[in-house]
Amino acid sequence: MIPTLIGIVTITFILVKMRPDPVSMNAFSAEGMKESSASEKYMEDMRKYFGDDKPLYVQYFKTFKNLLTLDLGTSRIDHKPVTEKIAEALPITLALNIITIFIVYLISVPLGVFSALNDSSNWDNFVTFILYLLYSLPSFWVALLLIKYLSGGDYLNLFPLAGLSSVGYDEFSLWQKWQDLMWHLFLPIVVSVYGSFAFLSRFIKSSFMEALKSDYIRTAKAKGMTKRRVVYIHAMRNSLIPLITLMAGILPELFAGSVIIESIFSIPGMGKLAFDSIHSNDHAVIIAVVSFSSFLTLLGILMSDIGYTLVDPRISFEKEEAA
Amino acid sequence: MKLAVSAKKTSAKTKNLLSIENLKTGFHTPEGDVTALRGVSLHVNEGEILALVGESGSGKTITGLSALKLLEHPAYIESGFVNFNGENILEYDEQQIINFRGCKVSMIFQEPMTALNPVFTIGFQISEVLQTHLGMDKKESMKKAVELLKDVGISEPAIRVKNYPFQLSGGMRQRAMIAMALAASPKLLVADEPTTALDVTIQAQILALLKNLSRKEKMAILLITHDLGIVAQIADRVAVMYGGDIMETGPVKDVLEKRKHPYTRGLFESLPSAVVVKGKQLKKLKPIPGQVPSLKEMPEGCPFRGRCDKEKKECAEEIKLKTSGKNHKYKCIY
Numbered sequence: 025m026i027p028t029l030i031g032i033v034t035i036t037f038i039l040v041k042m043r044p045d046p047v048s049m050n051a052f053s054a055e056g057m058k059e060s061s062a063s064e065k066y067m068e069d070m071r072k073y074f075g076d077d078k079p080l081y082v083q084y085f086k087t088f089k090n091l092l093t094l095d096l097g098t099s100r101i102d103h104k105p106v107t108e109k110i111a112e113a114l115p116i117t118l119a120l121n122i123i124t125i126f127i128v129y130l131i132s133v134p135l136g137v138f139s140a141l142n143d144s145s146n147w148d149n150f151v152t153f154i155l156y157l158l159y160s161l162p163s164f165w166v167a168l169l170l171i172k173y174l175s176g177g178d179y180l181n182l183f184p185l186a187g188l189s190s191v192g193y194d195e196f197s198l199w200q201k202w203q204d205l206m207w208h209l210f211l212p213i214v215v216s217v218y219g220s221f222a223f224l225s226r227f228i229k230s231s232f233m234e235a236l237k238s239d240y241i242r243t244a245k246a247k248g249m250t251k252r253r254v255v256y257i258h259a260m261r262n263s264l265i266p267l268i269t270l271m272a273g274i275l276p277e278l279f280a281g282s283v284i285i286e287s288i289f290s291i292p293g294m295g296k297l298a299f300d301s302i303h304s305n306d307h308a309v310i311i312a313v314v315s316f317s318s319f320l321t322l323l324g325i326l327m328s329d330i331g332y333t334l335v336d337p338r339i340s341f342e343k344e345e346a347a
Numbered sequence: 348m349k350l351a352v353s354a355k356k357t358s359a360k361t362k363n364l365l366s367i368e369n370l371k372t373g374f375h376t377p378e379g380d381v382t383a384l385r386g387v388s389l390h391v392n393e394g395e396i397l398a399l400v401g402e403s404g405s406g407k408t409i410t411g412l413s414a415l416k417l418l419e420h421p422a423y424i425e426s427g428f429v430n431f432n433g434e435n436i437l438e439y440d441e442q443q444i445i446n447f448r449g450c451k452v453s454m455i456f457q458e459p460m461t462a463l464n465p466v467f468t469i470g471f472q473i474s475e476v477l478q479t480h481l482g483m484d485k486k487e488s489m490k491k492a493v494e495l496l497k498d499v500g501i502s503e504p505a506i507r508v509k510n511y512p513f514q515l516s517g518g519m520r521q522r523a524m525i526a527m528a529l530a531a532s533p534k535l536l537v538a539d540e541p542t543t544a545l546d547v548t549i550q551a552q553i554l555a556l557l558k559n560l561s562r563k564e565k566m567a568i569l570l571i572t573h574d575l576g577i578v579a580q581i582a583d584r585v586a587v588m589y590g591g592d593i594m595e596t597g598p599v600k601d602v603l604e605k606r607k608h609p610y611t612r613g614l615f616e617s618l619p620s621a622v623v624v625k626g627k628q629l630k631k632l633k634p635i636p637g638q639v640p641s642l643k644e645m646p647e648g649c650p651f652r653g654r655c656d657k658e659k660k661e662c663a664e665e666i667k668l669k670t671s672g673k674n675h676k677y678k679c680i681y
Contacts, residue, residue, distance in 0.1 A: 239461040246415055247476050247527065248449030251441070261466045336466060337511040 025322050029315070030088075036314045037087055040307050041080060074100065074307070090308075091315055097308035099301075106312045109297060114316065116188065117286070117293035121278045123213055125271065128220045133267070135221065136228025141255065143233060152226075159222035163281065167215045167288045174211065183211050186290035212289045216281050224270065231266050235259040265336050272328040276321045363430075364567050365414055365452070365535055366390035370427030372409055372418060374642070381642040383409050383422070385591040385650070391535060396561055396568045398582035398599070400575060400614070404639045406591040407571045411537045414569060415448050431535075450480040453528035457540040459520035463512040469496070470508035473527045480531040495526040500556060518549035525556065532564060539571045554581050575618050579603060584674070587611050590639065590650025597675030607669075607677040610635075610651045649679070657681065 071077045074097075075086060090096050096106035135155075139148045175183040188208050189201075196204060235241065236259050244258045282295030290296070294313055301309035332339050372384040384406050391397045399407050412418050413429055416436050428435050436447060456462040464472060473495060474488035483491065489508065496504035499522040512520055521541060528536055538557065542550040558581045561568050570582060578585050578599060585603070586596040587610065595608040606612045613635040637654040646652045648663040655662070659680060666678045 239456060239458060240464040242417065243454075243456065243462045243524075243527075244464065246417060246448055246454040248445050248447065248479055248531075249475065250445055250479075253475075258464055258467075262464070265466075337468075338465060338513050 025326060028322060029319060032318045033087065033091065033311065033315050034084075036311055037084055040310050041083075043305060087311055091312075096312045099309050100306045101301075101304050106308045109309065110294070110312055110316060113292055113294045113297045116291060117279075117282050117295060118320075120209065120212060120216065120282060120285075120291070120293060121275070123209070124216045124220075124278060125274065127213065127217050128224055128274075129267075129271075132221050132224035133228055136225040137232055137255075137260075139225065139229040140232035140236065143229075155222035155225060158218045161219070163215050163219055164284050164288060166218070167211070167285060170211050170215065171288070184208050188291055208291075212285050212291060215288075216278065216285050220274065224274075227270060228263065228267065231263040232259060235263040238262070261335060265332065268328045268331045268335065271331075272321075272325040275324040276317075279317045279321065362393060363390045364393045364432065365569070366428075366430045367410065367414070368428040368430065370410070370413060370429065371425040372413065372427075373423055373425055375421040375423060378643075380423075382425075382645070383591050383642055384413075384427075385645075386427070387588075387591070387593055389586050389593055389596065391567045391569050393534070394561065394565045394567055395583040396558070396570055396581055398570045398572055398578040398585045399588055400572060400578055400585060401588035402573060402639050405588045407573075407588055408539055410588070411454065411539050411569060411571050414535070414537050415452055415454055416444055417448075417454070446480075449476050449528075449533070450531045451533055452535045452537065453531075453533040454537040454539065455521070455524045455528050455541050457543050459517060459524050459544065460512065462524060463520060465512055468509055468511055469515070469523045473508075473523070473530055476527055476530040491530075492526075495530055496523065499523070499526045499529075499560075500552075501526070517545050518553065521545060521549075521553055522556070525553075525560070529560060529564070529566070533566065535567045535569065536561075537569045537571070540573070541570070542577065543572075543574075550577075557581065575603075575614060587614070590645050591642075592650055592678065594651070594679070595675075595677040597672065597677075601672050601675040605671060605675065607671055607675070607681075608651075608679045609655045609657055609681075611677075613654075 068077075075083060078086075094107060096110070098105055099109060135151060139151055142148050170183075171185060173179045175185050184207065189204055236255070240262075241254060241258055244254045249258070279295070282293060283299050284295070285291070286293045286295035287299050294317060297309065298313040298317075300306075301313060366388075367390070368388050370384050370387045371382065373380050373382045387406070387410055389397070389399070389410070399410060401407050409418065409422065412422075413424065414431075416429070416439065418424060424437060427437075429437050431447070431451060436444070439447060463469070470489055470492045473492040474483075474485065477483045477488035477491055478485070481488075493504045493508050496507055501507050501519055501522050507515065507519070507523075512523070515523060521544075525541075536557075541557070542553050545553060554577060557568060557570075560566060570577070572578065582599050584597065585599050587594045587602065587608065589610050595602055595606075595611050602611065603615075606615060613633075616633040617635055635654055640646070640650075640653070646663070649655070649666050652658055652662045661680050666680060668676050668678055670676050
């Protein structure tokens with residue numbers, strides 16, 4: 025896990041440093057010209073301030089030092105500490121993604137099991153058709169359609185156009201705050217959820233059908249177990265195993281997805297922060313956002329590995345250590 | 348001679364436990380339905396071991412599965428009866444069949460690795476049979492599971508009961524399977540190639556175990572195998588199967604010595620150990636020419652036509668069952 029993280033930070037660092045010098049770019053766009061001596065002096069100061077004047081290897085090691093001490097420097101745009109920016113953005117993205125994963129699993133698992141038990145029936149075909157229809161709709165397009173028709177008042181005004189909170193949020197009671205938040209998050213969650221149903225429920229279907237065809241299911245039937253017990257005890261536990269790895273696989277996808285969704289809905293989360301910082305060439309923020317996202321993804325993978333040992337007795341970390 | 352006498356004594360008292368009558372089954376395939384069993388009739392008496400012998404694809408396993416009404420789509424039953432203690436189990440409803448399976452008839456399978464659920468302990472898998480069929484509670488059933496494991500010759504049963512299948516060796520897994528199958532003291536055990544996946548020394552142990560349990564518990568066994576050596580070792584009667592039909596059936600001694608059907612003879616001549624056991628000079632192995640035809644290409648009349656060296660015109664017609672000796676029957680024109 026740690027070597028992977030070092031690798032990710034290194035690659036991000038190289039990519040970031042390959043871009044044009046941010047100070048000159050930002051100054052150029054700000055002042056409209058590059059040649060004047062005043063701006064030359066200003067740029068020198070800025071480079072010194074952000075440490076861009078030091079050799080690359082010094083900057084490289086400083087990046088690691090910053091990450092380890094969680095002192096991530098300041099943003100080039102608004103001069104706020106990066107740690108603070110991330111602390112504001114991270115909970116929003118985490119909440120969005122955790123709710124998304126929860127809803128996706130809550131709906132896909134029963135759908136997948138249903139389809140497996142009623143394979144090739146009309147209902148199964150219907151469900152499959154709807155899911156693939158949803159799967160093929162690009163999320164940015166759906167997001168824009170939803171905004172156009174359901175919010176803003178051109179057609180309906182059911183949901184807010186953008187952002188996370190209404191005016192006067194600070195004076196709301198806790199319950200009102202919660203309601204307001206959910207109201208704002210509704211469309212973003214719909215957009216990030218609908219495309220994942222097809223993938224996950226098809227996966228569960230095939231994994232469940234494979235489990236149902238296996239020898240131990242025949243054994244369970246031969247023992248006189250009831251149909252329910254055969255399906256929900258004997259087949260379920262075995263088909264749960266791949267679901268857990270899948271969770272780890274979905275995480276990075278969700279992080280990538282939040283870049284689009286958060287940008288469209290103007291939600292101040294990690295995705296929007298990443299998008300904006302790349303646009304404005306905000307080195308410290310880019311590196312911090314990428315490192316944190318990948319750290320969380322790796323943490324997710326680690327957690328799914330631990331989850332594995334809970335459901336599958338054949339895998340055990342203790343064993344590996346002993347061997 | 349002594350064996351023959353004792354066999355006669357028991358057969359006088361015993362009655363039919365399982366009798367399959369004129370069972371026809373088939374498979375739904377994308378290219379249309381094909382016939383798998385072409386009217387199989389056999390019976391298993393109380394407490395006896397009947398060996399069902401034949402090549403792969405002859406319909407042995409399907410016959411065994413149908414004894415528990417375990418045939419499932421794409422397999423289907425066309426006609427026939429499967430009677431257990433006089434009741435046609437094919438007419439059982441969902442609840443009746445659940446009470447029947449594992450309780451009156453149990454089954455063990457060829458691959459003890461895949462036949463046990465990998466994510467549950469041996470104890471769990473045995474105790475759920477006890478809980479379902481004997482109404483035991485959790486604690487009681489676990490205690491009984493340890494005893495059952497001990498009965499099938501597993502050492503340290505109290506530890507093994509908490510093990511997962513992957514922690515046991517192949518032979519131990521099959522013993523655990525047997526313990527599970529015997530948990531509710533069934534009257535009949537269908538053993539589908541129980542030793543095929545095991546190495547030879549373990550094979551002998553498992554067979555001895557099955558034979559002992561059969562004698563001790565007065566449990567009948569329908570032993571499905573392709574190994575004539577096993578048949579000679581433990582079976583009371585034998586049924587030779589080919590192309591979805593029983594070719595020859597009778598007491599082991601009669602069938603193994605008289606070999607009325609050319610297919611039975613073919614099986615023997617292609618068996619290396621049998622050639623040695625007879626004490627004569629080692630002969631060259633004589634395999635049966637050709638292959639078992641696919642279910643679609645099965646010929647009319649005798650299914651062995653085309654591979655038989657004594658084929659005649661009459662073989663294309665329906666073959667009548669002939670009798671040789673008291674219980675020895677075969678289906679051949681000769």
